[in-house]
Amino acid sequence: MLSERAQHLLTALVERYIADGQPVGSKTLSQASGLVVSPATIRNVMAELEDLGFIASPHTSAGRIPTARGYRFFVDSLMVMQSLDRLERTATPEVGGLPKGNPQRSIAAASQLVSQLTHFAGVVMLPKRQEAILTHIEFLQLGENRVLLILVTADGDVQNRILTTQTAYTPAQLTEAANFLNAHCAGKTFGHLRSVVQAEVHALKGELVALLNAAAQDEMASSGSDAVLISGERNLLDSDDLASNMGRLRQLFELFDRKTALLQLLDVGNRAEGVQIYIGGESGLEPLGDCSVITAPYRSNGEIVGTLGVIGPTRMAYERVIPIVNVTAKLLSSALSQ
Numbered sequence: 001m002l003s004e005r006a007q008h009l010l011t012a013l014v015e016r017y018i019a020d021g022q023p024v025g026s027k028t029l030s031q032a033s034g035l036v037v038s039p040a041t042i043r044n045v046m047a048e049l050e051d052l053g054f055i056a057s058p059h060t061s062a063g064r065i066p067t068a069r070g071y072r073f074f075v076d077s078l079m080v081m082q083s084l085d086r087l088e089r090t091a092t093p094e095v096g097g098l099p100k101g102n103p104q105r106s107i108a109a110a111s112q113l114v115s116q117l118t119h120f121a122g123v124v125m126l127p128k129r130q131e132a133i134l135t136h137i138e139f140l141q142l143g144e145n146r147v148l149l150i151l152v153t154a155d156g157d158v159q160n161r162i163l164t165t166q167t168a169y170t171p172a173q174l175t176e177a178a179n180f181l182n183a184h185c186a187g188k189t190f191g192h193l194r195s196v197v198q199a200e201v202h203a204l205k206g207e208l209v210a211l212l213n214a215a216a217q218d219e220m221a222s223s224g225s226d227a228v229l230i231s232g233e234r235n236l237l238d239s240d241d242l243a244s245n246m247g248r249l250r251q252l253f254e255l256f257d258r259k260t261a262l263l264q265l266l267d268v269g270n271r272a273e274g275v276q277i278y279i280g281g282e283s284g285l286e287p288l289g290d291c292s293v294i295t296a297p298y299r300s301n302g303e304i305v306g307t308l309g310v311i312g313p314t315r316m317a318y319e320r321v322i323p324i325v326n327v328t329a330k331l332l333s334s335a336l337s338q
Contacts, residue, residue, distance in 0.1 A: 002052075006045050007078055009033050010054055013046075014066045014074045018315055021240060023063025068280030068314060071292070075277060075318050082319045098335040103127070103157045103300075107229060110298075110308055110332040115232030117324045120312030121256075122231040123295075124332075125266035127305035133189060137181040139174035139211070147174065149215050151190075163214045177208050181215070228259045228266065241313040242290060251287035252311075261285055269295035269307040275326050280314055290314060294321055296329035300336040308332060 002010065012033035013024045024032070026042045035042075046064055049055045054070035057063070066074065098113070099105045107124050115122030133154035140148040145168060149161040169177075184196045197216040233256055236242050242249055255262055265283055269276045278293040288311070295309030308329045310321060 002049075002073075005035065005037070006048060008035060009042065009045050010049055010066075010070065011074065011078045013049075013055060013064060014070060014078075017065050018317055021315060023058055023065050025063040028063070066315075068282070071279045071314055071318075072282075075279070075322075079319050082323055098331050100335045101156055103153075103336055106332060106335040107306075108231075110328055110335075111229050111231040113331075114308060114310055114325060114328040115235060117328070118310045118312065118316075118321050119232075119235050119238070120310045120316070120321070121233040121236055123262070123266065123309050123311060124229045125263060125270060125307040126227045126229060127300065133187065134185050134193070135187070137185065138178050139169075139215075141169065141171060141174060144168045147211065161215070163211070165211060165214060167210060169208075169211060173208060173211075177211050177215075180208075181212070228263050230256050230259075236312070239313045241315050245290065248287065248290055252291070255285065255287040265293065266295060266307040266309065269309065270297055270304060272297065275322055276309075277318075277322070292316055292318075294318075294325045296325050298329040298336070299333040302337070305336070 009029060013029055016024050016028065016032045026039050026046060029046070030037070030039065030042050033042075046055065049070070050057065050064065052069075053067055054073060055064040056067050058065060098109045107126060111122040111124045113122070134151060135154050136150075136152040138150040140150065142148050142162065145165050147163045147165055147169065149163055151159045151161070153159070181193070181196070185193050188196075193216050197212045233253065236249070236252065242252070262285070265278070265285060275294060275296045278288070280292070281289055283291075283293055290313060291311055292314045293309060293311050295307050297304045298306055298308050309325055312321070
């Protein structure tokens with residue numbers, strides 16, 4: 001347990017370093033903390049905090065900076081969260097309303113909004129398609145061996161797939177196939193589609209089996225590739241903390257390109273309640289070693305369907321960024337709910 005004085009000085013040091021990015025010396029800390037104590041006392045407390053791993057001394061300065069452990073203690077025990085009223089007043093022009101009625105637009109707008117408000121990279125784990133509810137299925141002929149598969153979900157999302165077929169189907173056959181799937185799959189999840197085709201294959205006419213199998217296989221392949229939407233990643237180039245290490249920055253952008261490992265991290269937030277905070281190495285991903293990731297789940301009609309968050313340097317104003325992520329996730333939930 002830290003003494004009250006040590007907690008006060010650690011808070012002052014973290015807040016000062018977040019504000020200006022410069023290592024904090026004992027004289028500066030004395031002024032920032034407002035405590036009437038001797039320089040020797042402050043030096044002793046800083047030595048104690050350094051021994052505990054909460055602060056460290058860069059090679060180029062006699063001052064101290066917070067470590068990932070110091071940030072974690074600050075966030076968990078010392079930070080005073082910015083009031084939501086104040087946040088909403090400053091953010092009102094931007095959050096005037098996420099678009100409703102079009103999930104893809106709502107999600108894209110939320111990703112851009114959280115990036116604009118924080119000046120970091122906004123990330124959104126898209127809803128898992130297998131969990132979406134189908135309301136209508138339709139086939140349209142595009143050419144002799146090309147068929148457009150149209151899938152409409154309960155939240156108003158419309159998804160199109162182009163299927164290349166071995167057979168040239170007639171409009172009547174495409175209508176029959178669509179009627180079969182609507183009868184068996186409307187009101188069910190995408191994940192139900194393939195099992196229906198397999199279970200009911202005996203009821204299908206021979207020439208339609210290949211078409212329906214193609215539709216099921218294509219949708220399962222698509223639904224397995226859960227996507228991550230990233231906005232404002234170029235904001236990270238403006239961060240002195242990140243831009244000073246081009247090797248790490250390159251790894252970070254490679255992570256954005258691959259997305260698989262990032263998806264696994266966001267999926268943890270998808271299974272958790274409330275805001276999740278990963279500082280430095282806590283993410284388990286080396287490219288994020290100098291970053292913090294803050295996420296919150298978002299919902300559709302009460303059910304958690306995805307995760308929204310930001311990625312930025314560990315030196316960020318956590319008391320402001322955390323409420324922004326939380327509020328934006330709630331705005332997105334409202335936009336997606338009927």
